[in-house]
Amino acid sequence: MAPDPGRARLRTAIRAVMGVAFAVAVVQLSGLPMTASITGGLAALLALFTVADGTVRRQVITTALLPAVGFPVLALAAALHGLPLVRDGAFLAVVFCGVYARRWGPRGNALGIFGFMMFFATQFLHAVPAQLPHLYAAVIMSLAAAGLVRFGLWCIERRTPPPAGPAPLATRGLARVTTRQAFQATFACGLALAVGQLVSDERWYWAVGTAWWIFVNTASRGETLVRGFRRVLGTMIGIATGMLVAIPLHGAAAPTAVLVAACVFGIFYSAAVSYTWMMFAVTVMAGLLYGLLGVLDADLLTLRLAQTGVGAVGAALAVLVVLPVTTHAATDAWIQRALRCVHTCAAEAAARLAGSETADPAHRVAELELLLGRVRLSLAPLVHPLSPLRTRKEKARRVLALLDDCAREVRGLASVAADPEASHDDRLAAACWRVEAAVEALTTPGRARDAAPLAAVPHEPVSEAALTHLHGLERALAELAAPLHSTRPSPLVGA
Numbered sequence: 239m240a241p242d243p244g245r246a247r248l249r250t251a252i253r254a255v256m257g258v259a260f261a262v263a264v265v266q267l268s269g270l271p272m273t274a275s276i277t278g279g280l281a282a283l284l285a286l287f288t289v290a291d292g293t294v295r296r297q298v299i300t301t302a303l304l305p306a307v308g309f310p311v312l313a314l315a316a317a318l319h320g321l322p323l324v325r326d327g328a329f330l331a332v333v334f335c336g337v338y339a340r341r342w343g344p345r346g347n348a349l350g351i352f353g354f355m356m357f358f359a360t361q362f363l364h365a366v367p368a369q370l371p372h373l374y375a376a377v378i379m380s381l382a383a384a385g386l387v388r389f390g391l392w393c394i395e396r397r398t399p400p401p402a403g404p405a406p407l408a409t410r411g412l413a414r415v416t417t418r419q420a421f422q423a424t425f426a427c428g429l430a431l432a433v434g435q436l437v438s439d440e441r442w443y444w445a446v447g448t449a450w451w452i453f454v455n456t457a458s459r460g461e462t463l464v465r466g467f468r469r470v471l472g473t474m475i476g477i478a479t480g481m482l483v484a485i486p487l488h489g490a491a492a493p494t495a496v497l498v499a500a501c502v503f504g505i506f507y508s509a510a511v512s513y514t515w516m517m518f519a520v521t522v523m524a525g526l527l528y529g530l531l532g533v534l535d536a537d538l539l540t541l542r543l544a545q546t547g548v549g550a551v552g553a554a555l556a557v558l559v560v561l562p563v564t565t566h567a568a569t570d571a572w573i574q575r576a577l578r579c580v581h582t583c584a585a586e587a588a589a590r591l592a593g594s595e596t597a598d599p600a601h602r603v604a605e606l607e608l609l610l611g612r613v614r615l616s617l618a619p620l621v622h623p624l625s626p627l628r629t630r631k632e633k634a635r636r637v638l639a640l641l642d643d644c645a646r647e648v649r650g651l652a653s654v655a656a657d658p659e660a661s662h663d664d665r666l667a668a669a670c671w672r673v674e675a676a677v678e679a680l681t682t683p684g685r686a687r688d689a690a691p692l693a694a695v696p697h698e699p700v701s702e703a704a705l706t707h708l709h710g711l712e713r714a715l716a717e718l719a720a721p722l723h724s725t726r727p728s729p730l731v732g733a
Contacts, residue, residue: 240511249394251507255499257387258282261380268379273363274372276527278380280359281308281352283502285384287509288348294395300345301385305377307349308356312374315360316367326431332357333450334424341416354450361443415457418561423453426556430549437548441541448549449556458568459557460619465513466550467622472514473546476521477539484525485534494526501526569616573722574681576609576641577715581677583648584711588670590655591704599652606648610641633721640721643714651707669708676715680722 242248261282265275285304291297311332318325336350359365365373412418426449434445452469456462487493504519524542528534557563582602589597620627620634 246394247507247510249392251503251505253387253392253394254283254286254506255503256392257286257384258502259499260387261383264379264383265376268375270372270376272530273365273369274376276363276530277359277373278376279498280355281377282380282384283505284348284352284355285381286388287506288351290344290348292344294389294393296345297395298385298389300348301381301388303345303349304352304381305374307353308377309374311353311356312360312365312377313367313370315357316365316370319360319364319366329357329431329446330424330428333427333446334420336450337423337453338416338420340419341414351454358443358447358450412561418563419453419456422556422560423450423553425560426450426453426549426552428552429555430552433548433552434545437544438541441538441545444542444545445548445552448546449552450549452550452553455615458563458616458619460564461568461616462557463554464619464622466553468514469517470543470546470550472517473521473543475514476518476525477543479518479522480525480539481536484522484529485536485539487526487529489529489532489534491530494530498523498526569613569620572609572613572616573637573641576606576613577644577677577680577718579606579609580644580648580711580715581674584651584670584673584708587648587651587655587704588666591666597655599648599655603645603649603652606645610645613641614638636721637718640714640718644711644718647707647711647714651704651711654703654707666704666708669705669712672712673708673715676712680715680718 258279262275262279265278270278281304285301289297289300289304291300314328314332315325318328332354336354339346339350363369412421427446430445430449431442434442437445448469452462452466456465483497484494487497501519501523505516505523508515508519521542525534525539528538579602583599583606586597586602587599590599617634617638619625620630621638625631
């Protein structure tokens with residue numbers, strides 16, 4: 239039900255179904271066994287899901303590099319199949335390296351996830367070295383098939399290049415997100431591995447997988463805890479559905495294939511807006527795949543839920559005791575970046591209205607939208623329905639509402655600036671100066687803002703529209719002072 243501007247999520251989900259279905263069909267037609275088809279399908283899904291470079295060319299290169307990481311990991315995991323202690327140590331090393339690789343941007347993130355999932359898939363399929371040729375062939379064919387769909391038959395990015403995500407917060411050493419999370423994820427996965435093996439000697443890897451994925455796209459302990467809750471909730475709903483749908487099928491090929499395709503669609507369509515529903519689709523798909531392997535029953539699904547709980551608890555303990563970062567510390571930094579971007583947007587629009595041909599407020603507006611998305615993610619723990627911190631919840635909601643107001647006024651201002659007949663008005667510069675002062679007051683602790691009366695709105699249509707948006711932006715910034723500065727250092731402290 240979430241908005242889908244331009245049907246971007248719908249197109250991406252449909253393309254993912256086509257890519258994964260084509261990849262699995264190619265592997266099946268080659269005569270390889272079912273385990274190879276599952277590995278190939280997973281490789282195609284990961285390539286379509288995780289490769290998110292800013293240009294099509296870089297996406298092609300990252301996709302081509304996936305086997306360079308995946309094949310050695312597959313070989314390592316298969317070779318250590320009969321050596322549990324060494325295998326566990328190698329798995330944790332893969333976890334650390336996979337998370338640490340995120341410091342190299344989208345490509346490092348995709349390669350790190352692919353390496354981890356190849357080790358995970360080996361445990362899922364109980365693969366041994368004799369199966370490696372089949373698995374390698376399946377991965378190569380699947381990546382080629384998925385790449386043909388993504389970069390050839392339906393290249394969405396070529397028509398509408400995806401905007402680059404906001405750069406990570408500038409930190410160094412153990413404070414760097416990727417370094418800190420590498421230690422946190424390794425601790426969480428190690429704990430999940432140990433407890434998961436006590437729960438089940440055969441299916442312990444589900445706990446490790448849960449702990450790993452909870453750390454993807456999170457930056458604070460609040461985000462991680464909320465993500466863990468959503469993962470458990472999605473898994474519970476998925477297991478209940480699996481008992482009603484997957485078990486009665488008994489691995490029947492045709493209906494299982496249709497339902498797996500529906501799950502792939504659900505994963506891609508919901509990923510950007512609901513982690514709970516994405517996990518629901520992942521859990522149902524996993525149950526269907528176990529049905530194809532002939533090992534699905536109610537006890538297995540119940541064990542899946544138990545291992546998910548183990549992994550979620552491991553992740554929660556890791557963010558609480560290993561280099562913890564509060565929700566406030568991350569949120570405050572993202573809010574400040576968003577506010578500075580608001581000022582830049584206003585300045586670019588004013589420059590454009592003043593006649594500058596190089597000023598591009600539209601580009602800054604796109605950057606602001608991405609930053610606000612990161613603010614929403616960071617504030618998610620505070621606005622969660624189960625959050626007991628009512629006062630902070632209300633203030634967090636007020637902050638989000640006012641930032642949305644800022645974004646709306648900035649979009650309107652950029653639209654006015656794009657008018658070729660727009661002309662300079664001296665009052666625009668004065669209004670932009672007040673916006674700059676408002677942003678400095680919000681981002682510089684202890685700095686008071688000098689009150690300035692709003693200028694009368696002129697009667698010229700273009701200037702009137704621009705000044706209306708600037709005045710609305712100034713009002714929203716002034717109102718932000720209450721929830722952000724009502725206490726020091728922040729009303730969100732302690733979250």
